[in-house]
Amino acid sequence: xxxxxxxxxxxxxxxxxxxxxxWEGDRGDRGPGGGAGAGRGDRPGPDERLFAGLNPQQREAAxxxxxxxxxxxxxxxxxxSVLTRRIAGxxxxxxxxxxxxxxxxxxxxxxxxxxxxxxxxxxxRAQGMWISxxxxxxxxxxxxxxxxxxxxxxxxxxxxGDTRALLKRIIKELDADTLGFTVxxxxxxxxxxxxxxxxxxxxxxxxxLSDPNEVMFLEIFRQYTRALRRANAFDFDDLIAETVYLxxxxxxxxxxxxxxxxxxxxxxxxxxxxxxxxxxxxxTMPIAPAIADELEAQGQHVERMRDAVGAIPGASLTVxxxxxxxxxxxxxxxxxxxxxxERDFPGAKVVLLEQNYRSTQNILSxxxxxxxxxxxxxxxxxxxxxxxxDKIVGYTGYSGHDEAQFVADEIEKLHAAGMDYKDIAVFxxxxxxxxxxxxxxxxSALPYKVMGGTKFYERAEIKDAxxxxxxxxxxxxxxxxxxxxxxxxxxxxxxxxxxxxxxxEDNGISFRDAMRDAGSLGLxxxxxxxxxxLSNLLDEAAAKIDPANPAGxxxxxxxxxxxxxxxxxxxxxxxxxDPQDEAxxxxxxELVAVTREFVRNNxxxxxxxxxxxxxxxxxxxxxxxxxxxxxxxxxxxxxxxEYDAVFLTGVEEDLLPHRMSANEPGGPAEERRxxxxxxxxxxxxxxxxxxxxxAQFGETAVAMPSRYLQEIPADLIDWRQSPxxxxxxxxxxxxxxxxxxxxxxxxxxxxxxxxxxxxxxxxPERPKAEWPNRVTGQVRDNSDLELVPGDRIRHTDFxxxxxxxxxxxxxxxxxxxxxxxxxxxxxxxxxxxxxxx
DNA sequence: CCCACCAACTTTTTT
DNA sequence: AGTTGGTGGG
Numbered sequence: 001x002x003x004x005x006x007x008x009x010x011x012x013x014x015x016x017x018x019x020x021x022x023w024e025g026d027r028g029d030r031g032p033g034g035g036a037g038a039g040r041g042d043r044p045g046p047d048e049r050l051f052a053g054l055n056p057q058q059r060e061a062a063x064x065x066x067x068x069x070x071x072x073x074x075x076x077x078x079x080x081s082v083l084t085r086r087i088a089g090x091x092x093x094x095x096x097x098x099x100x101x102x103x104x105x106x107x108x109x110x111x112x113x114x115x116x117x118x119x120x121x122x123x124x125r126a127q128g129m130w131i132s133x134x135x136x137x138x139x140x141x142x143x144x145x146x147x148x149x150x151x152x153x154x155x156x157x158x159x160x161g162d163t164r165a166l167l168k169r170i171i172k173e174l175d176a177d178t179l180g181f182t183v184x185x186x187x188x189x190x191x192x193x194x195x196x197x198x199x200x201x202x203x204x205x206x207x208x209l210s211d212p213n214e215v216m217f218l219e220i221f222r223q224y225t226r227a228l229r230r231a232n233a234f235d236f237d238d239l240i241a242e243t244v245y246l247x248x249x250x251x252x253x254x255x256x257x258x259x260x261x262x263x264x265x266x267x268x269x270x271x272x273x274x275x276x277x278x279x280x281x282x283x284t285m286p287i288a289p290a291i292a293d294e295l296e297a298q299g300q301h302v303e304r305m306r307d308a309v310g311a312i313p314g315a316s317l318t319v320x321x322x323x324x325x326x327x328x329x330x331x332x333x334x335x336x337x338x339x340x341x342e343r344d345f346p347g348a349k350v351v352l353l354e355q356n357y358r359s360t361q362n363i364l365s366x367x368x369x370x371x372x373x374x375x376x377x378x379x380x381x382x383x384x385x386x387x388x389x390d391k392i393v394g395y396t397g398y399s400g401h402d403e404a405q406f407v408a409d410e411i412e413k414l415h416a417a418g419m420d421y422k423d424i425a426v427f428x429x430x431x432x433x434x435x436x437x438x439x440x441x442x443x444s445a446l447p448y449k450v451m452g453g454t455k456f457y458e459r460a461e462i463k464d465a466x467x468x469x470x471x472x473x474x475x476x477x478x479x480x481x482x483x484x485x486x487x488x489x490x491x492x493x494x495x496x497x498x499x500x501x502x503x504x505e506d507n508g509i510s511f512r513d514a515m516r517d518a519g520s521l522g523l524x525x526x527x528x529x530x531x532x533x534l535s536n537l538l539d540e541a542a543a544k545i546d547p548a549n550p551a552g553x554x555x556x557x558x559x560x561x562x563x564x565x566x567x568x569x570x571x572x573x574x575x576x577x578d579p580q581d582e583a584x585x586x587x588x589x590e591l592v593a594v595t596r597e598f599v600r601n602n603x604x605x606x607x608x609x610x611x612x613x614x615x616x617x618x619x620x621x622x623x624x625x626x627x628x629x630x631x632x633x634x635x636x637x638x639x640x641x642e643y644d645a646v647f648l649t650g651v652e653e654d655l656l657p658h659r660m661s662a663n664e665p666g667g668p669a670e671e672r673r674x675x676x677x678x679x680x681x682x683x684x685x686x687x688x689x690x691x692x693x694x695a696q697f698g699e700t701a702v703a704m705p706s707r708y709l710q711e712i713p714a715d716l717i718d719w720r721q722s723p724x725x726x727x728x729x730x731x732x733x734x735x736x737x738x739x740x741x742x743x744x745x746x747x748x749x750x751x752x753x754x755x756x757x758x759x760x761x762x763x764p765e766r767p768k769a770e771w772p773n774r775v776t777g778q779v780r781d782n783s784d785l786e787l788v789p790g791d792r793i794r795h796t797d798f799x800x801x802x803x804x805x806x807x808x809x810x811x812x813x814x815x816x817x818x819x820x821x822x823x824x825x826x827x828x829x830x831x832x833x834x835x836x837x
Numbered sequence: 838c839c840c841a842c843c844a845a846c847t848t849t850t851t852t
Numbered sequence: 853a854g855t856t857g858g859t860g861g862g
Contacts, residue, residue, distance in 0.1 A: 106852085107852085133852070134852075135852055136852095159852090160851080160852090236851090236852055237852090239852085240852090327850075328850080328851075328852090330849080330850065330851090331850080331851060331852075429849070429850075430848055430849055430850075431848075431849085431850090432847090432848050432849095433848095435853090452851085486838095489838090489839080491838065491839095492838095493838050493839085494838090495838085496838095616852075617852095634849085634850065634851090635850075636849090636850045636851065637850090637851085655849095658848090658849050658850080659848095659849085660848085660849055660850090661849075661850090670850095671849095674850080695853085696847090696848075697846085697847065697848085697853080698853045698854080699853095
């Protein structure tokens with residue numbers, strides 16, 4: 001830890017930097033150099049301290065100066081080190097002020113990490129630097145410039161759930177479902193259009209109006225757009241697209257940012273979509289002499305930046321990416337952005353980083369072999385100097401639960417051998433796969449944390465509480481108002497809601513004003529009173545955060561508590577007899593704690609800042625490195641992370657590659673990249689597992705080994721139980737890797753089967769009859785079971801064993817048991833299927 | 838307007 | 853399997 005007397009080291013680097021700051025730290029043209037055009041000559045000599053430890057390619061990437069630089073960074077090649085040193089070098093050498101740097105990362109977590117590392121390199125001098133995600137950066141710009149495009153700075157950000165809710169209303173109102181419109185499909189289509197920067201009018205012009213389907217879609221799109229505008233809201237895709245439109249429509253506004261950001265760095269460039277690409281293009285555009293004149297007339301310091309003809313040259317652009325890790329095509333990511341970078345930015349310098357500092361050679365060889373099957377790629381081979389390491393371990397379970405048990409057992413072995421839980425991760429393709437894993441992990445008393453999935457902020461009770469806050473911050477947000485109108489129940493049903501809406505429509509007032517005027521609607525006294533009470537509550541809360549309030553502005557937790565008390569939301573949950581409501585009340589309490597934490601990290605943070613932060617949290621942001629738990633996540637969430645040991649589960653056909661990807665062009669290749677990303681997260685140990693049968697929709701379906709398994713040289717995998725060996729249950733299907741599968745000729749597949757058999761596998765350790773799907777459906781409560789070391793017990797799956805120790809308290813009491821047949825296990829006493837003998 | 842019961846659908850990945 | 857949405861009686 002560096003400690004400088006002048007550095008406010010208490011800076012909340014762990015929180016997302018979203019405060020609407022001024023242009024502090026920006027010293028305009030008195031700044032060092034002009035950015036891109038600055039020559040090397042007037043720069044102090046290279047700082048050996050900064051670049052120590054970099055290999056020649058890394059160093060070149062960190063030190064190169066020019067208008068455009070593409071760093072092709074293979075997995076684990078130290079690109080974050082390069083980026084942070086590049087930024088630190090620019091500042092250290094006084095080529096740029098911190099405020100002239102814009103660094104875009106994929107997640108907030110990556111942004112925070114980068115900020116911390118830059119600060120560590122510079123001893124804290126990173127104030128004014130923008131290091132954030134595309135979405136966070138755009139929100140900052142849009143809030144600043146909201147009035148220019150007819151919004152207010154307190155606009156709401158609609159997440160995909162909000163978008164779906166809104167579309168559902170519209171589709172229902174238009175009876176569009178009879179034409180085959182689904183919420184998901186429509187949302188997807190609109191999202192695609194926005195990512196392609198096709199706005200409503202453009203799309204309407206090109207639409208085929210003789211197709212009733214097209215006409216209906218246009219109508220939905222139109223109503224959706226209008227609803228967003230009226231609600232003073234943007235959806236996720238708008239954040240990027242609207243910023244681009246803003247820059248294109250208002251060159252003077254664009255010039256402010258073009259002038260400010262002289263060095264733009266973009267991480268994970270292979271996953272940018274067209275809108276993000278366009279945004280980068282706008283930001284790196286030179287400023288025309290006439291606009292520069294205007295900036296100067298406004299008192300902006302620009303004269304030292306201008307070139308011979310009076311223009312301000314475009315910012316310098318650095319992008320980092322690896323087309324082999326492009327896994328977001330489904331979201332509009334366009335691999336061409338990185339493949340055609342040299343064409344888009346003529347004169348661009350390209351640096352390749354191929355040395356891997358993360359994984360063992362065995363892991364890298366497997367990764368290289370897999371990705372080599374994607375044909376239209378630049379060949380690139382990762383290598384490492386650390387040696388072969390352990391073999392990859394493979395396992396084929398009889399069921400998803402058996403597979404999960406294998407994972408749990410191996411994790412315990414690793415832990416016993418000294419590996420921290422937090423250095424272990426379990427990956428899967430779909431969130432649904434967490435169920436079996438969680439059931440087994442809970443039973444095994446294995447500490448774990450699920451990243452993403454059903455997120456905290458997606459829970460109904462949290463969305464309810466948030467809707468109260470949103471209604472206060474943005475009274476135009478009808479979606480939020482509708483949500484809280486009858487939550488908790490206060491007798492305001494759909495009929496009343498419709499009356500309020502049409503009253504607002506008829507009188508040309510907002511829904512919120514209609515609520516204030518509920519007395520003139522001629523509703524029953526009880527309903528009228530309920531509406532007015534809610535309306536007053538919101539008004540009082542709004543007064544509490546009004547900057548003009550002489551009593552001062554209340555903090556976010558105070559406003560939230562006020563709303564929770566006034567609405568009775570929390571009280572209703574507490575008094576409910578539904579046992580799940582207890583947990584919901586705890587979640588709401590947790591939200592209050594979150595707001596407290598927010599205020600601690602952002603003393604000047606406003607309610608809008610808080611809402612922004614919440615809207616933009618990603619699955620990967622939740623990862624807390626200090627927690628001593630195993631991390632469970634999807635392969636997508638895993639991107640950019642690394643772990644000592646990685647378990648890649650469900651390596652089966654229809655799961656990886658996923659069934660849904662089969663029809664999509666480039667689907668199988670993208671799924672292969674996903675597999676590649678998963679493999680390359682592992683530093684020391686890699687485990688690949690699959691199951692013979694997998695439960696889905698309550699039915700148990702037969703699963704086949706993934707085609708990608710064949711692509712790994714057989715001698716790299718040590719199969720504890722190979723797909724070829726673990727057949728027999730039911731006997732109708734061959735488990736072997738050459739089992740009939742579309743798209744694979746029978747000719748070459750026997751070889752694979754043989755190699756798996758030759759690869760050696762031990763006999764199944766346990767009698768299979770004990771296994772199939774016995775885990776679910778057993779509700780037990782052993783809270784009263786008293787166990788002491790020495791007791792003998794019987795477990796429904798593991799047989800008999802002796803208790804060696806008991807740890808933990810209350811509901812979390814854990815028995816350490818030495819079983820006769822399966823060895824040592826840890827069991828959560830409360831729910832383990834055990835009996836004392 | 839509220840609640841209880843039954844039918845249908847879910848699961849691809851996410852800022 | 854579990855949740856969500858629709859329907860019908862109170």
